[in-house]
Amino acid sequence: AQKVTQAQTEISVVEKEDVTLDCVYETRDTTYYLFWYKQPPSGELVFLIRRNSFDEQNEISGRYSWNFQKSTSSFNFTITASQVVDSAVYFCALSDWNSGGYQKVTFGTGTKLQVIP
Amino acid sequence: EAGVTQFPSHSVIEKGQTVTLRCDPISGHDNLYWYRRVMGKEIKFLLHFVKESKQDESGMPNNRFLAERTGGTYSTLKVQPAELEDSGVYFCASSPDRRRLFFGSGTQLSVL
Numbered sequence: 013a014q015k016v017t018q019a020q021t022e023i024s025v026v027e028k029e030d031v032t033l034d035c036v037y038e039t040r041d042t043t044y045y046l047f048w049y050k051q052p053p054s055g056e057l058v059f060l061i062r063r064n065s066f067d068e069q070n071e072i073s074g075r076y077s078w079n080f081q082k083s084t085s086s087f088n089f090t091i092t093a094s095q096v097v098d099s100a101v102y103f104c105a106l107s108d109w110n111s112g113g114y115q116k117v118t119f120g121t122g123t124k125l126q127v128i129p
Numbered sequence: 130e131a132g133v134t135q136f137p138s139h140s141v142i143e144k145g146q147t148v149t150l151r152c153d154p155i156s157g158h159d160n161l162y163w164y165r166r167v168m169g170k171e172i173k174f175l176l177h178f179v180k181e182s183k184q185d186e187s188g189m190p191n192n193r194f195l196a197e198r199t200g201g202t203y204s205t206l207k208v209q210p211a212e213l214e215d216s217g218v219y220f221c222a223s224s225p226d227r228r229r230l231f232f233g234s235g236t237q238l239s240v241l
Contacts, residue, residue, distance in 0.1 A: 016171070049232070056132070057172075057220060057232035103172060116185070117230065119164075119172035 014039045016106050018120035025094050026128050033089040033123045035104030041065075046080065046087045047105040047117070057103070063087065094127045101125070131155065133233035135221050141239045147209040150236045154203070154223030160184075161204050162230065163196060167217035175219075178204060211240045 015038040025031045037046065048060040061071065063080055071078045075092045091098055104120040134153040142148050154161045163175040175194070176186040180201035189196070193212070198204040208215055216239050222230040 055138070055218075055234035057222075057230075057235075059229060059231070062229070105172075116174045116177075116188070117164075118174075119166075121169065121171045 014041075014044075014106050014108065014118040016104050016118055016120035018102075018104055018123050020123045021121070022124045022126070024126045024128060027096060028093050030090060030092050031094050031125065031127075033091075033102050033104075033125065035087045035089065035120060037085050037087065037104070037106045039085075039106060039108065041108045043108075045107045047107070048078065048087075048089050049103045049105060049119075051101040051103065051122070053100070060089075091125075094125075096127050096129050099125060099127045133221055133223050133231050135219075135233040135236050137236060138234065139237045139239075141241065142211055143241050144213055145210045147207065148211055148238060150206045150208075150219050150221075150238070152204045152206070152221030152223075152233060154221070155225075155231055158223035158225045158231070159201065160224040160226075161198060162222040162224070163204070163206055164220040164222065164232075165217050166220070166235075167214070172220065175206075208238075211238075213240050216240045 017036045044065045046063045050058045068080050077090045079088045101122045101124045103122045105117045107117045136151045140148050159180050161178040164172050166172040174188040176196055177184040178198045181198050195207045218235040218237050220232050220235045222232045224230050
């Protein structure tokens with residue numbers, strides 16, 4: 013069975029600080045997808061990134077960066093120079109390859125990030 | 130382009146009552162999914178439609194839950210009768226190709 017663990021329930025940082033959200037996953041599949049979603053106060057889930065298990069190269073998008081380490085089954089998310097608009101709940105998720113990548117996405121419990129001005 | 134729309138945004142009902150949630154996917158998206166987040170826990174898969182057909186309903190908790198997707202357009206999720214443990218946020222998502230999910234804002238259901 014697949015499992016995603018986000019050990020940090022809530023994090024508070026002061027604006028402009030860097031923050032890393034941890035994600036550890038479990039799967040028996042050799043190929044799979046990993047995701048991060050953001051849930052702002054408005055409620056919708058916003059897609060941030062999808063990585064497949066073949067590609068361990070780290071990715072940077074503006075102030076966001078992701079560190080995928082297959083050896084430790086981790087897919088951590090770092091926000092550099094955090095801003096108040098980054099305040100949200102962030103979900104890490106996992107999907108198996110064989111099902112097409114999206115039929116059953118397993119989510120973590122989410123990390124609530126509060127950025128204090 | 131309109132996103133995934135869910136209605137109502139909030140619903141408060143008493144135990145034993147019936148509630149129907151509605152999801153309007155993005156136009157042209159054949160794939161429609163329902164997910165649920167209960168009491169701050171993880172978001173869990175409920176079921177998956179491809180057009181009007183149920184592709185996978187293995188996540189449906191019990192027979193008090195009934196999902197339909199008439200004509201392959203909007204979908205409804207009915208809970209009858211509602212129980213306290215059904216409280217949570219119900220998310221709908223749609224996808225044109227199962228490579229990327231587009232989520233709605235969710236329906237917050239409170240069963241008292």
